[in-house]
Amino acid sequence: MPLxxxxxxxxxxxxxxxxxxxxxxxxxxxxxxxxxGVNVVCAAKTAxxxxxxxxxxSVRAVAAECDAVAAEGAEALACVMNLLDERSIVTxxxxxxxxxxxxxxxxxxxxxxxxxxxxxxxxxxYDLITSINARGSFAMTQACLPHMLxxxxxxxxxxxxxxxxxxxxxxxxxxxxxxxxxxTMCALGAAAEGRGRGVTGNSLWPATVIxxxxxxxxxxxxxxxxxxxxxxxxx
Numbered sequence: 001m002p003l004x005x006x007x008x009x010x011x012x013x014x015x016x017x018x019x020x021x022x023x024x025x026x027x028x029x030x031x032x033x034x035x036x037g038v039n040v041v042c043a044a045k046t047a048x049x050x051x052x053x054x055x056x057x058s059v060r061a062v063a064a065e066c067d068a069v070a071a072e073g074a075e076a077l078a079c080v081m082n083l084l085d086e087r088s089i090v091t092x093x094x095x096x097x098x099x100x101x102x103x104x105x106x107x108x109x110x111x112x113x114x115x116x117x118x119x120x121x122x123x124x125x126y127d128l129i130t131s132i133n134a135r136g137s138f139a140m141t142q143a144c145l146p147h148m149l150x151x152x153x154x155x156x157x158x159x160x161x162x163x164x165x166x167x168x169x170x171x172x173x174x175x176x177x178x179x180x181x182x183x184t185m186c187a188l189g190a191a192a193e194g195r196g197r198g199v200t201g202n203s204l205w206p207a208t209v210i211x212x213x214x215x216x217x218x219x220x221x222x223x224x225x226x227x228x229x230x231x232x233x234x235x
Contacts, residue, residue, distance in 0.1 A: 011036045011037060011038050012036070012037035012071075012072045012074075013037065013038075013072070013074075014038045014102075014104040014105060015039045015040075015041070015096060015102050015104050015105070016033050016039070016040050016041065016104065016105035016106070017041040017092065017093070017096055017107070017140070018033070018040060018041065018107045018109060019043050019044065019081070019106075019107065019109050019110035019137075019140060020109040020110030020111065021042035021043055022042070022044035022046040022057040022058050022059050022062055023044075023046075023056065023057035023062075024229050025109050025229045025232050026042075026044065026110065027042075027057065027229070028228075028233035029107050029232065030042050030062055030065075030066050030076070031233070032230075032233040033066075033105070034067075034069055034070040034071070034074055034076060035069050035071055036071065037071040037074045039076070040063075040074070040076045040077070041076070041079050041092070041095075041096045042059040042062045042063045042066065042078050042079065043059065043080075043081040043110075044058075044080070044081065044110065046058045046059060047059060047060060047078075047080045058078075059078040059079060059080060060078040062076075062078075063077060064076075077095070077096070079095060083110055083131070083132050083137075083139070084131055084132065084136070086139055089139050090143055092143075093140075093143040093144055097147055102147065102151055103144055104148065104154060104155065105154070105155045105157070106141060106154075106155070106156050106157070107157045107158075108137040108140055108141065108156070108157065108158040108159065108183055108186065108187075109159045110132065111160075111180070111183070112128060112129040112133060114129050114175055114176050115172055115173050116175070117172050117174075118174050121174075121175045126175045129175060129176060130178060130182065133160075133180055133182060133183055134178070134179045134185075134186075135182075137158055137182070137186045138182070138186050141156055141186045141190055144156070145190060145193070145194070145199070148194070148198075148199045149197055149199060151198075152197065153198045153199070154190070154198060154200070155199075155202075156186070156187055156191075156199070156200070156202070157201075157203070157204060158183040158184060158186055158187040158201075158202075159183070159204055159232065160180045160183035160203045161177075161180055161181070161184060161205040162184070163185070183203070186201070187201035187202055188201060189201065204232055206231060206232060207227075208225050
């Protein structure tokens with residue numbers, strides 16, 4: 001028999017933290033959760049929309065969008081947070097629990113992109129993407145897990161790929177793969193440590209490039225093959 005899709009009221013009243021929520025996939029996920037009655041903490045480093053950069057969007061603007069579509073009395077909270085700053089991660093989680101009294105869902109979405117050969121990857125760039133992607137997701141998961149385990153319910157979702165040893169997957173993306181596989185391992189670790197305690201860990205990864213400012217700015221392949229961010233939010 002086919003599995004029944006989860007009911008919307010299964011998540012009503014839950015609390016989710018979405019990193020990188022100021023635009024793209026993070027924004028789409030935040031809005032999808034709000035429509036299901038989830039209290040959403042929109043976490044990202046962009047506090048206000050700026051016209052001086054090529055990265056529009058802000059956590060405050062997305063939180064307002066979430067409030068506009070929220071179901072079942074759910075609310076959104078804007079949290080300015082930098083994954084390179086451990087203190088800001090801890091503060092975000094503490095603020096979430098203080099505001100809502102719980103923390104049920106973490107979407108590790110925030111990520112830095114870098115598709116270049118090993119010889120064309122400065123160590124500063126390597127340090128940056130691994131600090132944001134692998135280390136940042138680990139720090140977020142570490143901060144959120146105790147609250148999930150205490151409440152007997154937790155969902156850790158990372159926007160990262162299945163781990164592979166296929167040589168071709170690394171061509172021009174070695175540093176990126178290292179950082180993104182680290183995110184996947186955070187989900188696997190949460191699943192292993194949460195087993196039998198109501199906490200799960202999963203990764204989501206699209207078959208094609210998702211249309212985003214990163215895809216546009218880095219000119220990632222044929223635009224006709226891109227999918228919308230909502231495909232991941234739906235998943």
